[in-house]
Amino acid sequence: MSKIKLLIHEVFKQGGIDSGKNKKNGIALFLSVHLEETLNFDIDERTLVRYYDAYIAGTRNEISIEPYKLDKLSKYVGYDDFAHFSRTYIKRDDDANKTTVKINIDEDEESITDRFSKLIINITNEQYFKMPEFMKQNGLGIMEIALLVCLVTGNIVFSNNKKINSGSLTLGLIAGMKPDDEKKYMYWDGERYVATDSGYIRPGLDVVAMNKHRFQHFKKIMRKDTLTDQNALGRTWYSKYYNEVEFFTDDGIDPDNGRELRKSTALIIYKYAGKQKDSIEAEE
Structure with missing residues (x-):
């Protein structure tokens, strides 16, 4: 929502309270008279109705409003000028849309998590919240982030000072998470x-x-020296590229070089992995 739209909303909201009226024309008439008497601001009620239609009802295109008019309207709703309204109102609106999580750690706990004592996490429910890049890369949602906090800390204290053990809370969070x-x-x-x-x-x-x-099921086998005829023959696949061989747990394509995988033979296992049986057949 634009700052001008926020201001017009506030002006008509306050005008309705001050006048006791709930129709745009009645509020606009009151504002026209009241603003001239209190702020020496001469503005026609039809102009105010146009502002209402453009910025609240949305029945016409938004129109330009002169800076001095914005300053006067801002003063009516309790601000020094439009710049003051823009800064202060946005901050106030942000505060109304925050969820505060306080992390409390027992004083006698000696671990790295002590560094997180009295940490406060503010999660803003507006477009101003920026998701850290590493969370985007791993597809972490808000519930998963909360789970990470629970696992690192001993307990969580919410704004009503109610203390919840992380064990039971973690189980609840896991139940609501999307499986990978x-x-x-x-x-x-x-x-x-x-x-x-x-x-x-x-x-x-x-x-x-x-x-x-x-x-x-598809993974690269990082410890090739653990492969033997007994545990790898018929159960693994390999990719050979520039005389380098990598083993995988399932058939398919090597994601690193795009080569089609082949089923591991006794000779391949013997040459590029662990020690095998004495009997080695010729490479396929």
């Missing part, structure tokens, strides 16, 4: 797919539509 595989997108982080609700995270990162099977 129900998010819209996912991206490869070099080891596995990470779920996100954002279709764009940063340049060079390929965000794709959620595939529940690949999200749950």
Whole structure:
């Protein structure tokens, strides 16, 4: 909502209170007379009706209002001028739309979380709230952010000073969170797919539509030295690129180089992973 629209709303709201009227024409007539008597501000009631139609009813296009008129209207609703109204009213409106979470930590708790003692988190329910970039990248919502706070701290105290144990609160938050595989997108982080609700995270990162099977089962095996014939043959796939071999837990495409994966053979496992059986067949 624009600052001028906020001001016109406040002027007619105050005019209705001062006059006891609830119709735009009655309020506009009162304002026209009252503003001339109290602020030496001569403004026609028809002009005020046009302001109402443009900025409150929305029945006509918004019109330009001279700066000195904005100053006079601002003074009527208790401000020094329009600049003062713009600064102060927005701050007051922000305060009305904040949820304050106070984190309280027991005095005898000796841990890194002591640094968060008396921390206050203000979450603004307006367009002014900026989501941190790392939260966008991982698709974190407000409920998930609150869960992270609960896990780091011992308990939470709300504005009514009621103390809630983080254990029970965490269970409630988990119940309301969206499962990762129900998010819209996912991206490869070099080891596995990470779920996100954002279709764009940063340049060079390929965000794709959620595939529940690949999200749950497709991973790169980071400890190749643990692979053996017994645990890897017939259960893993590999990608060979510039004589470098990477192993995966499911069939598909290597997300890092786009090559189609092949089923791991005994020889591939022997050459590029852990020690195998004595009997090695020729590479396929």
